[in-house]
Amino acid sequence: MKRIFLFLMTNIAVLVVLSITMSVFGVGRYLTANGMDLGQLLIFSALVGFTGSIISLLMSKWMAKRSTGARVIDPQAPANSRERWLVDTVHQLADRAGIGHPEVAVYEGAPNAFATGAFKNNALVAVSTGLLQSMTEEEVTAVLGHEVAHIANGDMITLTLIQGVVNTFVVFLARVVGYFVDRAVLKNDRDGVGIGYFATVIVCEIVFGILASIIVAWFSRQREFRADAGSAKLLGAREPMIRALARLGGVQAGELPKTFEASGISGGGAISALFATHPPIEVRIQALQQRSPAA
Secondary structure (H helix, E strand, O other), X not given: OHHHHHHHHHHHHHHHHHHHHHHHOOOOOOEEOOEEOHHHHHHHHHHHHHHHHHHHHHOHHHHHHHHHOOEEOOOOOOOOHHHHHHHHHHHHHHHHHOOOOOEEEEEOOOOOEEEEEEEOOEEEEEEEHHHHHHOOHHHHHHHHHHHHHHHHOOHHHHHHHHHHHHHHHHHHHHHHHHHHHHHHHOOOOOOOOOHHHHHHHHHHHHHHHHHHHHHHXXXXXXXXXXXXXXXXXXXXXXXXXHHXXXXXXXXXXXXXXXXXXXXXXXXXXXXHHHHOOOOOXXXXXXXXXXXXXXX
16 A cells, blocks of 8 residues: 555656646647637646656656655665575566566565566565565565566556546546636636636645546456556465455454454444455455466
């Protein structure tokens, strides 16, 4: 969840700065004497939307290291045998996945791990000290396989493209609605737009941005299932990932809780589930249990 949060927060910050800067300097003259040029507006929106998501992707490794305090392990001189095992395990999994060796880092914190980076062959896998201390080597390996699968699947690139598309429509629709409110509702007949346009754009960007985050969160949940399956494939068995998830979620790795079987949602209501970047642990365990052992 950490990598998604960092990506989204960076993307939003860059998007806002770009949108304001480009508007101030008149980049994208989509407001004309004849009204709004939708073609120009779409180009402007795509430029702002995709630039924001691409910049945040390129900054993702740097942001992750700075925000978590992650220390990258020197593969030639690890501090101890535990770090040597960690680096060797990630490299072995990367070889099986057919990608370049990622940087391997450790950071202080509760049990968790993440992978990020703009390129498959130049990524970062970071593991918390809490995870290393609370899991067996087999379970840690399964988590590392999950993160390596994220990289091999190109999840950060795909997320960037999806974020760019939704950014584009947020910027585009906010300005279309703003223009309509300014002209049709507030009856502004001056050559330029009035304060109603700018106020409406700000409100719409917030509202549409929240709706867009639901789409991004849905995709994020789907990729977690794929990464879980990817870990099972890299390790040749689904049980290690099931046990790792069970330990993270504090549930039994075998039969699912009855409360989950009845409702399908654990640990939150329907609204919070819409914005969750990860499916409930129980759902992920069930998906792996239903997966063919040979798949």
